[in-house]
Amino acid sequence: MIMMDKVVKRYNELIALDHFSFEAAEGEIIGLLGPNGCGKTTAINCMLSLLAFDSGDIEIFGEKVHPNNNSVKRRIGLVPQELSIFDKLNVYENIDFYCGLYVSDKTKRRRLVEEAIEFVGMDRYRKFIPKKLSGGLKRRLNIACGMAHQPDLLFMDEPTVAVDAQSRNFILEGIRQMKARGKTIVYTTHYLEEAENLCDRMVIMDAGRNIAHGTVEQLQNQISTQERVEVGVITDESDIESQLEALPNAVSVNRKNDNYMIHFEKQENNISNLIKFIESKDLTYTELSSEKATLSDIFLELTGKELRD
Amino acid sequence: MTVFKGILLHFWKYKYLILILLFVFFGFAYSFTLGNSGETYESQAMDLKVVDNSNSALSEGFIEHLERENNVESEDGNSADREALEEEIFLNNSDGVIIVKEDAERKFLNNEAPVETISDERNMTHIQLETLINQFFTFLEAEYETSGNMDTAMINEILSEDVDVQMHESVDVESENNFSYMYNFVNFAGYWSMLFLLMIVGNVMAEFNAPELRQRISSSPMTTRTFMVQMNAAQIVVGLFISGFMFLGGILLRVGHLEGIPLGKMAVALILITAFILSIHYVVGAMTTNKFIINGLANFIAIGMAFLSGIMIPLEVMGETTQNIARYLPLYYFTQIYAEPDISWAEAAMPMFILVLYTVAFLIIGMILENKKKMTS
Ligand SMILES: Nc1ncnc2c1ncn2[C@@H]1O[C@H](COP(=O)(O)OP(=O)(O)OP(=O)(O)O)[C@@H](O)[C@H]1O
Ligand SMILES: [Mg+2]
Numbered sequence: 203m204i205m206m207d208k209v210v211k212r213y214n215e216l217i218a219l220d221h222f223s224f225e226a227a228e229g230e231i232i233g234l235l236g237p238n239g240c241g242k243t244t245a246i247n248c249m250l251s252l253l254a255f256d257s258g259d260i261e262i263f264g265e266k267v268h269p270n271n272n273s274v275k276r277r278i279g280l281v282p283q284e285l286s287i288f289d290k291l292n293v294y295e296n297i298d299f300y301c302g303l304y305v306s307d308k309t310k311r312r313r314l315v316e317e318a319i320e321f322v323g324m325d326r327y328r329k330f331i332p333k334k335l336s337g338g339l340k341r342r343l344n345i346a347c348g349m350a351h352q353p354d355l356l357f358m359d360e361p362t363v364a365v366d367a368q369s370r371n372f373i374l375e376g377i378r379q380m381k382a383r384g385k386t387i388v389y390t391t392h393y394l395e396e397a398e399n400l401c402d403r404m405v406i407m408d409a410g411r412n413i414a415h416g417t418v419e420q421l422q423n424q425i426s427t428q429e430r431v432e433v434g435v436i437t438d439e440s441d442i443e444s445q446l447e448a449l450p451n452a453v454s455v456n457r458k459n460d461n462y463m464i465h466f467e468k469q470e471n472n473i474s475n476l477i478k479f480i481e482s483k484d485l486t487y488t489e490l491s492s493e494k495a496t497l498s499d500i501f502l503e504l505t506g507k508e509l510r511d
Numbered sequence: 512m513t514v515f516k517g518i519l520l521h522f523w524k525y526k527y528l529i530l531i532l533l534f535v536f537f538g539f540a541y542s543f544t545l546g547n548s549g550e551t552y553e554s555q556a557m558d559l560k561v562v563d564n565s566n567s568a569l570s571e572g573f574i575e576h577l578e579r580e581n582n583v584e585s586e587d588g589n590s591a592d593r594e595a596l597e598e599e600i601f602l603n604n605s606d607g608v609i610i611v612k613e614d615a616e617r618k619f620l621n622n623e624a625p626v627e628t629i630s631d632e633r634n635m636t637h638i639q640l641e642t643l644i645n646q647f648f649t650f651l652e653a654e655y656e657t658s659g660n661m662d663t664a665m666i667n668e669i670l671s672e673d674v675d676v677q678m679h680e681s682v683d684v685e686s687e688n689n690f691s692y693m694y695n696f697v698n699f700a701g702y703w704s705m706l707f708l709l710m711i712v713g714n715v716m717a718e719f720n721a722p723e724l725r726q727r728i729s730s731s732p733m734t735t736r737t738f739m740v741q742m743n744a745a746q747i748v749v750g751l752f753i754s755g756f757m758f759l760g761g762i763l764l765r766v767g768h769l770e771g772i773p774l775g776k777m778a779v780a781l782i783l784i785t786a787f788i789l790s791i792h793y794v795v796g797a798m799t800t801n802k803f804i805i806n807g808l809a810n811f812i813a814i815g816m817a818f819l820s821g822i823m824i825p826l827e828v829m830g831e832t833t834q835n836i837a838r839y840l841p842l843y844y845f846t847q848i849y850a851e852p853d854i855s856w857a858e859a860a861m862p863m864f865i866l867v868l869y870t871v872a873f874l875i876i877g878m879i880l881e882n883k884k885k886m887t888s
């Protein structure tokens with residue numbers, strides 16, 4: 203459905219996309235993740251031919267993208283990162299305007315606009331102008347404007363920033379429903395958990411490059427950390443850290459006061475080994491928890507950066 | 512039609528501002544009517560200044576004629592400084608200055624103008640003064656043709672009776688009056704729609720042209736051409752609506768006083784000035800979407816041009832340089848389209864054409880700027 207091959211985009215000296223390749227299959231939700239300035243928005247703008255790129259190829263629906271390729275554009279929707287709504291038009295008028303760029307039939311459009319209003323849960327606010335909407339509601343309106351015409355392919359550039367948890371779940375549920383109807387969604391976000399729950403596959407970007415991609419499991423297999431165990435022990439021994447590091451499969455240990463975070467490279471009896479070790483020292487543990495490697499571990503290991511909101 | 516409708520919807524959001532501006536406009540226009548309507552018009556004593564360069568029997572008789580109902584201050588021809596005289600009019604110290612030419616008698620016999628007047632054309636006393644002067648020379652001519660001499664004393668005697676009343680009621684004065692009112696009305700309407708459209712179209716388009724919105728629209732299947740066509744169509748509809756509303760309003764205010772007015776040419780002039788204003792706006796819009804700058808420019812351009820084009824102050828009283836500049840400004844040609852009550856279409860064609868040229872020139876500048884903007888983004 204989308205095929206982006208070794209695309210290079212330069213802004214003077216700065217290389218925003220560095221031989222970036224990307225593929226999306228029909229009917230999947232694909233996440234585009236990466237720190238600020240890594241080129242997510244740039245990649246989307248190139249795919250929409252809003253930006254000219256220096257080299258490489260982009261095909262959507264099997265056709266080369268081009269600013270005048272309207273048959274392709276008609277099937278695409280965009281929820282831009284920056285709010286693009288008209289300050290003077292109310293909620294209904296805003297959605298109707300954008301929908302009208304794609305759908306000229308009035309009756310059909312009325313139905314689509316109503317569906318979009320319902321999709322973002324803004325029925326109460328339909329007559330409100332953006333000035334009277336909260337930040338999160340504006341975001342929701344921005345989403346409605348991008349998807350009202352029910353495109354086959356929808357780009358959503360950080361759509362849920364500043365949206366509260368409840369409406370976010372509402373929106374994510376809506377996105378899953380769109381997928382169920384066979385739509386393809388390209389989704390960028392800073393919320394890793396959200397991406398983990400929502401996306402079928404993910405592309406991790408850094409400095410304009412595609413550094414890893416695949417399902418969460420595939421990504422987990424690409425890094426050394428497989429399990430993270432946090433344990434609280436009170437002891438006077440100063441070399442407890444190196445002793446913990448000597449445990450089978452342990453990769454690294456980080457200390458935070460009396461808590462120790464141990465990364466294991468395999469998921470095999472790590473907890474029971476740890477408990478045996480603590481008991482052998484006649485110590486007791488105050489707390490103990492274990493977690494599979496998460497996207498943020500993956501992220502940290504692959505990019506050396508933490509990804510935060 | 513989405514963009515067309517979207518822009519009209521934006522204008523609709525400015526409906527109160529539009530209403531207020533129209534209301535204020537008609538407020539002004541109505542107050543003109545009170546001061547100037549043909550029915551309430553009565554001759555009043557004017558403060559006149561006469562510079563007598565001729566010192567002849569004719570000039571003496573003429574001055575006597577003027578003095579009958581007005582306050583006249585005579586001045587010797589030698590001490591007259593033209594600029595000082597113009598200033599008198601400009602400062603409203605005097606309703607009119609009449610210069611009797613040196614060989615006034617010979618000029619009169621040769622059918623040349625024996626006197627010259629300086630007065631503010633938009634003032635109603637201007638017409639009264641012209642009428643007053645015409646009376647004298649019309650009678651003098653009649654007298655000369657029948658008897659072969661210029662007996663000014665006899666003419667003054669005739670005129671001192673109730674003839675002037677008849678003159679004031681004559682159709683000529685009435686229609687000249689009508690024209691003068693409508694001329695000023697259309698001048699004002701031109702200025703007002705300039706301010707009005709630059710402000711409102713400027714603001715609406717600044718909102719519509721915000722970069723993130725334009726980018727979002729570019730991601731849709733709407734082509735740039737369709738976008739431009741719909742955008743311009745919406746502006747033209749609004750522009751014509753506003754100037755049409757003013758023009759029809761002006762006609763309604765003056766029903767019954769429309770004789771002797773080149774209404775067709777005035778309508779064309781208003782249409783052309785609307786097109787011209789939209790072309791200015793196109794240039795401004797291509798330069799910036801900053802509302803503050805747009806509003807500032809709107810006022811600057813509208814007031815500046817109005818001032819320099821003789822809409823606010825008569826051109827005749829301005830310095831020569833200013834007058835020369837004014838002759839290059841589009842608003843000047845706007846006023847030239849309907850400058851005379853009996854102007855023919857052939858005469859009006861030239862200023863119309865020049866106004867169209869201005870519009871085209873601005874459109875081309877706008878396109879160049881727009882293209883430049885596209886290339887840098
Ligand atoms: N118009 C521009 N001119 C110059 N540099 C630009 C321009 N737009 C983006 N950049 C640069 O290109 C790089 C990629 O920007 P981009 O907006 O694609 O990042 P992003 O991944 O979307 O970031 P964020 O998470 O903050 O939205 C950044 O370093 C940015 O500074
Ligand atoms: Mg971005």
